[in-house]
Amino acid sequence: MEPSQVRNAADARKIVEERGLSHVKVGVFDMDGLLRGKYMAREKFFSSLESGFGFCDVVLGWDMHDELYDNVAYTGWHTGYPDATVRILPESCREIPLEDNMLFFMGEFEAAAEAICPRGTLRRVLAKAADMGFTVKAGFEYEFFLFDETPDSVREKGYRGLKPITPGMFGYSLLRSTVYAEFYQELLALSETMDFPIEGLHTETGPGVLEAAIKVDDGLAAADKAALFKTFTKILAQRNGLMATFMAKWSSEVPGQSGHLHLSLMDKKGKPVFHDAKGAHGMSTTMRHFLGGQQKLMPEMLAMIAPTVNSFSRLIPGFWAPTASLWGVENRTCALRVIGGSPQAQRIEYRVGAADGNPYLVQAAALASGLWGIENEIEPEAPITGNAYDVKPPARLAFPATLWEAAQRLRRSKPARSLLGDAFVEHFAATREWEERQYRKHISDWELKRYFEII
Numbered sequence: 022m023e024p025s026q027v028r029n030a031a032d033a034r035k036i037v038e039e040r041g042l043s044h045v046k047v048g049v050f051d052m053d054g055l056l057r058g059k060y061m062a063r064e065k066f067f068s069s070l071e072s073g074f075g076f077c078d079v080v081l082g083w084d085m086h087d088e089l090y091d092n093v094a095y096t097g098w099h100t101g102y103p104d105a106t107v108r109i110l111p112e113s114c115r116e117i118p119l120e121d122n123m124l125f126f127m128g129e130f131e132a133a134a135e136a137i138c139p140r141g142t143l144r145r146v147l148a149k150a151a152d153m154g155f156t157v158k159a160g161f162e163y164e165f166f167l168f169d170e171t172p173d174s175v176r177e178k179g180y181r182g183l184k185p186i187t188p189g190m191f192g193y194s195l196l197r198s199t200v201y202a203e204f205y206q207e208l209l210a211l212s213e214t215m216d217f218p219i220e221g222l223h224t225e226t227g228p229g230v231l232e233a234a235i236k237v238d239d240g241l242a243a244a245d246k247a248a249l250f251k252t253f254t255k256i257l258a259q260r261n262g263l264m265a266t267f268m269a270k271w272s273s274e275v276p277g278q279s280g281h282l283h284l285s286l287m288d289k290k291g292k293p294v295f296h297d298a299k300g301a302h303g304m305s306t307t308m309r310h311f312l313g314g315q316q317k318l319m320p321e322m323l324a325m326i327a328p329t330v331n332s333f334s335r336l337i338p339g340f341w342a343p344t345a346s347l348w349g350v351e352n353r354t355c356a357l358r359v360i361g362g363s364p365q366a367q368r369i370e371y372r373v374g375a376a377d378g379n380p381y382l383v384q385a386a387a388l389a390s391g392l393w394g395i396e397n398e399i400e401p402e403a404p405i406t407g408n409a410y411d412v413k414p415p416a417r418l419a420f421p422a423t424l425w426e427a428a429q430r431l432r433r434s435k436p437a438r439s440l441l442g443d444a445f446v447e448h449f450a451a452t453r454e455w456e457e458r459q460y461r462k463h464i465s466d467w468e469l470k471r472y473f474e475i476i
Contacts, residue, residue: 054379075104157240185229247380269375277335314394345414
């Protein structure tokens with residue numbers, strides 16, 4: 022049996038037995054989109070297929086450096102950090118070719134934890150789309166930098182003077198991709214085996230930067246593929262003596278790294294609903310209202326899309342990232358790019374997302390706001406032609422300036438609460454406030470150089 026054939030618990034048991042595995046790998050994605058997991062013994066795995074397994078709920082109560090949130094209600098010292106139940110998803114079965122026959126299964130939090138689980142949050146939004154008569158098609162694109170470094174060397178250097186695998190600016194370079202063909206080929210092969218197939222892979226503008234476009238799929242599967250792509254790209258790089266980073270912006274001298282999302286809706290028969298040859302720019306009324314909702318709610322949901330302090334370093338004029346909730350037709354200076362063409366090609370590119378975003382939450386925000394727009398018949402503002410960086414946006418479309426401000430906007434958003442649930446909004450906003458507080462404790466090199474002697 023092949024991993025792609027696994028559909029249920031019986032299939033999962035069968036493939037493990039066929040391979041004679043003593044253990045399998047299981048994992049869940051946390052608030053920051055990091056994969057947390059473990060090896061699980063075969064018999065434990067078999068029993069967990071029926072009843073789930075306990076996973077310490079601290080993985081929803083700490084940050085990316087395992088520091089405990091002190092401002093969330095769901096879990097903490099006040100609850101004693103009990104186990105939360107995780108259900109195993111048999112259909113997520115994948116072979117890890119880097120580990121010789123090893124199988125990996127994803128999980129998802131249940132019960133109270135489900136309300137704040139990133140994958141569970143997206144699944145609820147997709148259920149809302151289904152209730153409205155829609156299915157969702159989504160595709161992620163990621164930029165990431167590769168360095169000739171290791172986890173030890175970057176720490177020894179204090180994250181300064183790092184060496185990208187290639188120098189200079191050379192976008193779409195066949196020279197670079199051929200020189201490093203072994204890594205490219207390994208990544209492409211890994212993406213096929215682990216079911217996050219890459220449609221396009223090329224160098225971008227910047228030293229050592231690549232861009233990968235992951236094949237379009239149904240909404241939840243697309244987010245799974247994106248999350249696994251980020252995780253295993255980093256793993257593959259380190260196994261090759263390299264490091265990949267998905268930071269939004271690692272250097273002030275080069276463009277940031279995007280995590281764009283392409284979205285479209287189908288009806289229950291699989292017919293695209295965004296295209297209307299008679300509509301302006303080929304847009305149907307449904308697409309226009311979907312776009313209007315995305316535009317209106319983007320500033321309120323920005324914390325879900327730009328989830329780190331570093332995210333906001335990317336959102337500056339002239340570096341291929343949007344600076345306000347504006348849209349245009351085939352306009353890459355806007356946050357929302359309408360892409361026209363055939364009924365199958367008509368879609369929206371959600372360009373505000375950075376590479377550091379949690380794909381489950383980026384899609385949840387982009388999709389939920391669009392569905393809200395359809396429900397409320399929200400009309401978008403006039404499209405931008407030319408350079409959106411030259412446009413002074415109205416206050417209602419301006420982005421929050423900091424992660425803290427973005428967290429407050431999310432916390433106050435009535436649409437976000439109705440679409441995503443109070444429990445999720447409260448918990449996630451608190452985690453972003455924590456992230457900003459950690460940053461405020463830090464004294465930067467810039468501050469020392471500017472103030473130490475002179476002030």
